[in-house]
Amino acid sequence: xxxxxxxxxxxxxxxxxxxxxxxxxxxxxxxxxxxxxxxxxxxxxxxxxxxxxxxxxxxxxxxxxxxxxxxxxxxxxxxxxxxxxxxxxxxxxxxxxxxxxxxxxxxxx
Amino acid sequence: xxxxxxxxxxxxxxxxxxxxxxxxxxxxxxxxxxxxxxxxxxxxxxxxxxxxxxxxxxxxxxxxxxxxxxxxxxxxxxxxxxxxxxxxxxxxxxxxxxxxxxxxxxxxxxxxxxxx
Numbered sequence: 001x002x003x004x005x006x007x008x009x010x011x012x013x014x015x016x017x018x019x020x021x022x023x024x025x026x027x028x029x030x031x032x033x034x035x036x037x038x039x040x041x042x043x044x045x046x047x048x049x050x051x052x053x054x055x056x057x058x059x060x061x062x063x064x065x066x067x068x069x070x071x072x073x074x075x076x077x078x079x080x081x082x083x084x085x086x087x088x089x090x091x092x093x094x095x096x097x098x099x100x101x102x103x104x105x106x107x108x109x
Numbered sequence: 110x111x112x113x114x115x116x117x118x119x120x121x122x123x124x125x126x127x128x129x130x131x132x133x134x135x136x137x138x139x140x141x142x143x144x145x146x147x148x149x150x151x152x153x154x155x156x157x158x159x160x161x162x163x164x165x166x167x168x169x170x171x172x173x174x175x176x177x178x179x180x181x182x183x184x185x186x187x188x189x190x191x192x193x194x195x196x197x198x199x200x201x202x203x204x205x206x207x208x209x210x211x212x213x214x215x216x217x218x219x220x221x222x223x224x225x
Binding site: 096 | 144146153154155156159168170171172204206210211212213215216217218
């Protein structure tokens with residue numbers, strides 16, 4: 001089974017920009033992996049921020065954007081807010097199966 | 110409004126069986142895949158498997174194949190996750206999520222505690 005890797009933790013200053021990445025043990029991440037990004041705050045269920053690389057939901061703040069960057073999936077947060085402090089997970093598709101990354105704990109400080 | 114409502118928390122002993130549920134409403138239940146996701150205490154999300162309620166086509170992560178059974182009853186818009194013999198390591202929060210635009214709807218989670 002493929003292993004999906006994320007930075008364990010990142011810190012961003014309020015108003016700053018940070019990029020979270022998501023890599024695959026099988027090689028470069030492509031649009032064919034249909035990358036999804038999720039945010040999970042303590043005690044809450046996850047919610048999707050972006051899907052199929054860069055698509056957003058109506059509830060996704062405009063400051064979040066998904067992309068492919070250097071062979072990885074990426075989630076960029078531009079203009080961090082205190083409420084963005086949370087855990088972030090990517091999910092990649094491998095044919096009919098899916099694999100989550102280990103998650104990134106984002107601190108806004 | 111699309112909603113997924115999961116069954117309540119469970120406390121079980123090792124070796125016991127368990128079936129938890131996820132009931133969908135506000136959409137055509139048969140037409141969307143539903144995934145199950147595990148989150149062990151203080152840990153990350155793990156994709157367990159997925160089912161298409163329309164024909165009960167089911168796929169499992171290799172990590173969970175043979176360990177759990179995912180099923181669905183489209184007549185009552187409900188999917189299930191079941192264990193035949195629980196272990197202490199099954200202690201976790203379990204979420205269901207509807208696959209549409211990523212996973213755009215999630216259940217509230219079911220906490221399963223397995224302890225002697």
